[in-house]
Amino acid sequence: MKNRKDKIAEAKRASGADSCVECGRCVAACPMAEMYENFSIEMSPRGIIKKTLVGDPVVEDRNIWYCTECNAGTDTCPQGVSCRDLIRKLREAAVDENILGNAKTCKCCGRAFVAIPVEDFVFARLKDEPPNVFGVLDICPPCRREIYLLRNA
């Protein structure tokens, strides 16, 4: 069992966070700016990378759960830092330490499949839809496909 320090070191290595030059291109490309009203340095990719490098406690930080794990920051980084991979590794570390309050688990298989702030955003965008749609959206995509198979085939 690796401890947290090793995991963060592993996350830094896998994402190449050490070579970040803080240019802010990832922040410019990040869709979170459009998604959340309270988008700030606390949750922006640059902020998370900085926190990780400085050694702040990021694993229990709620701000790592706002990310959608998209490719925008990774694609645009001049240094090849993958903020997506960094967030993923940090989330994995958090799930390993049973900090599960921010991850939504599937009703069928019990797997953590989406971060709650991200799902809140999706639900807010779909607020005009009838409420029973959301029962389906509570299930993780692979399980949704399985249920679709059982219901229709």
Next chain:
Amino acid sequence: MAEQDFSLNLDDLRPRPAEKKRFSEYFMPRRHSFIIFHPDRCTGCGACEMICSTRNTEKVAPVSASVKVVRDEKEGKNFSILCQHCRKPLCLPACPTRAIEKGDDGIVRIDKLFCTECGLCTMACPAAAPIKDPGSQEIHKCDLCEGDPLCVKQCPENALTFTRGKAVRWIKGLRWTSQLMSFLLLVMVFIGTFCYFRTGNVNFACPTGTLQNIASSGTIVLVGVSSALALLILTVLAGRLFCGWVCPFGFVLDVVDKITPKKIGWPSFLKSRMTKYGVLAGAVGGSYALGFQVFCTVCPIGTLCRAYGVQSFFRSAELAIVPALASLEIGERRSWCRYFCPVGAVLGLTALLRMIKIVIGAKRCKKFSCIQCAEVCPVGIIDADKLREGLSPKIPMTECIMCMRCIDRCPYDAAKIRFRWQKATPGEVRI
């Protein structure tokens, strides 16, 4: 000085296109092409995945395809999950960068220029049709190959077919003709025929009127009962076909509905479908108490049938009930038939002995992506919420007026008439 907001949102940079409706769409809905999947033909070979992946990447790699074949080895069931190009796509509002757009041809496309591959469309889709490529992390979603799908050509079992749906909705024409003909016949040619009609040995009578007659006179005339049975036997054989295809007042209501397309809706305390059975009981009981057919004096069908020609002033005044009840149309379609009509109540009770049923979701229904049947149903008995959940709704045949609008409208041939004892829908799978 007031503080000004200088921030730019996506709405300022790329405004959503306004929903335009072509002039021709008011008469004929657009027919978009779509892929129909036949689960009973699919063997789960994955040829669709393979050919689809060659379009997304340079190699054959089923994981990077836009179609996902889900297999249930235990039950021997296979299903290929494709984007169904919903009429109101849920992925479209969920996309944070507004990369998803529904084109004029009905195809929902992901614009690769704006897509950040975040996967929120997969989160929002009830069938999870957009698929994230585990290798390149891109999102792949079916775009029907811009109108020439490769998977349809490659499927060895013809489990995927590419069609445009029905060209002619012939049931619609047939029903309107039948309604118009019966309106002219019942109202203008054979005056008063619906209530009681007799030529030689052939008798027809309104069953509700016959019930009231029995109650008021206290005697059962066998000829009257047997003549009333004609309509009831039709109902047993074919459901409440009379209400949808013959009833002259129903025809008036359908015409009024065409004039008032916008509905205001009724408060929920009015909306009890049991009310009509209460009206029926009241009519029969009232007839027994007062000694004459109470409801028949105000029956909209009867007054319509009796009104034509030279009549006394009293008869003409009776006719005022028709516009009064037809004005109920502004609330909901066929409000009178849904909640109050005692003739419909008798037929509804008879329909408990029905031989046929209408089923929706005979494996081919596209559920949440379409929901057109629930929109066109004039009596509103198709449960749109069930369809949105992905379940086949059960249609209460006591309420169904057999207008067959759902069968006519369904582009996927999923709404069908079946015998009562036939099993037509797969078992309900609850989450």
